[in-house]
Amino acid sequence: MSAVVLGLTAITSSLVHAADPLPSWNDTPKKESIVAFVEKVTKSGSTDFVPVPERIATFDNDGCLWSEQPMYFQAFYIFDRIKALAPQHPEWKDKEPFASVLKGDLKSALAGGEHALLEMAMATHAGMSSEEFDKVIRDWLATSKHPKTDLRYNQMVYQPMLELLAYLRSKDFKTFIVSGGGIDFMRVFAEETYGIPPEQVIGSSIKAKYELRDGKPVIVKIPELDFIDDKAGKPVGIYQHIGRRPIFAAGNSDGDFEMLEWTTSGEGPRFALYVHHTDAEREFAYDRESHIGKLDKGLDEAPKRGWTVVDMKADWKTIFPDR
């Protein structure tokens, strides 16, 4: 092929891309409604025009940007970490929920819900410096694989959502993660994986302190709860970190309900999106009865409130990025 033809191909493909910012989305009314919203709020002179600084978009992470079954990926990390640290903690053999983790009984380990998970997170992170923590997560991500798909966890991100993030940013939106997951856990991979810098990641956190270790300043994590960024905590996290109400929000569970409610109750044009897990074959199918990512109230309320519910099976051409 000649260089001229190659050049033309490149131009054509960039035109196609410009015409379709969401190529992994099927051409359904869901996709149309997203594009229509973005166009009207970014078209200067439009009555719905939103100035650039107010173009804030917030996304849940677990189940919205990457998978969350059969349990939150951060729980896999915490369990791996407990196993790695067990030799230094002989007392864990007789102490729940650690004992169940070490026996491989994950169901019992998780029976205590988020509280038990948090206790394990604090026990495995306390005393670690921010640099040590970063390295441990980075190593874990590079060496661990999902039990069902055999993929690295950060390969189990949703291609259609990556396109949506990029599309919004191309229209001068600032994209944020607002998740119940650990803020510093997500920050390790959010920039590389989603193009979202650490300062735009909001999550649950434990406290930290500043100290000198051998004369060198470090930030050290301490085993004290700081903030739970879930349910009614999400609008509060948005308020404390962003200080401005989003105009676009996406989630996938009842834990995101208040974020979507807060977002859509502002004046002017607003967009709320629920990702509905309907594809047992390509990913997972769950909603009202699920222990992880339960979507019940949200499914009832979304149609009444004009929120868009994306049906992963029907609305998405692909789920995970090609490798």
Place this chain on the structure above:
Amino acid sequence: MSAVVLGLTAITSSLVHAADPLPSWNDTPKKESIVAFVEKVTKSGSTDFVPVPERIATFDNDGCLWSEQPMYFQAFYIFDRIKALAPQHPEWKDKEPFASVLKGDLKSALAGGEHALLEMAMATHAGMSSEEFDKVIRDWLATSKHPKTDLRYNQMVYQPMLELLAYLRSKDFKTFIVSGGGIDFMRVFAEETYGIPPEQVIGSSIKAKYELRDGKPVIVKIPELDFIDDKAGKPVGIYQHIGRRPIFAAGNSDGDFEMLEWTTSGEGPRFALYVHHTDAEREFAYDRESHIGKLDKGLDEAPKRGWTVVDMKADWKTIFPDR
């Protein structure tokens, strides 16, 4: 003057501006060192080159971006607010520190230090929604004047620092405020005054909750301490909000010491700047003995650590912007 000449003037002035990004700074070694730092970290191919996402610059607010004498401007606001709310709080007449404020005895009111100020801040803000709070601050800023200068408080910002912020942003730095002041107090004016959006303002905070009032979602401030963003709290605030170590930091007091220490102890090129209040005529002169903005340890340590100490009297051509 003809249009051609006018056009030439515009071009010339933009060339001059390009040549001197800091026109309100005298041509001293301090200014040179700032420009040299910014040029080396932003010049592609330079061994000191810093990629755009890592160009994080943090600035203290009180005494660094705007004045802080004879007391923090937020304290003036809190005192005004106590007077306004006094009719609804008859018990304040007999309760310190409120009683002293109502008697106009500001010295006694402030005798309890930051703790007393915080108690007053919480008492005057609790139960307020984020929208109400925003409006109250906006109205106060528009109607209040500084007792010495008769200027609006947000006119008492430092022109040379405004230029520094704009210069850094023109080189793709992301500029943040990291201040002991109230995070939501500063967010009301930071965007308009400094070009710093709310999501890049970090400060002290009280807690907040999300609730429905008459079916309408609101964020309500509650009288419980959340975080004090001062001294060793500043690197922690940076960690929790930004998640990345700055390469440039500016402050003016010992309360900024840890932020400058944390910033400069990272690898690669770093810049730390102290604003030293030396100009009693054009602003205020204070350092080692001051109750507000005490700069003592910092003055001793700065030369040993290679931090730049800006002498307001000698290094700045102007202090406040022309009106």
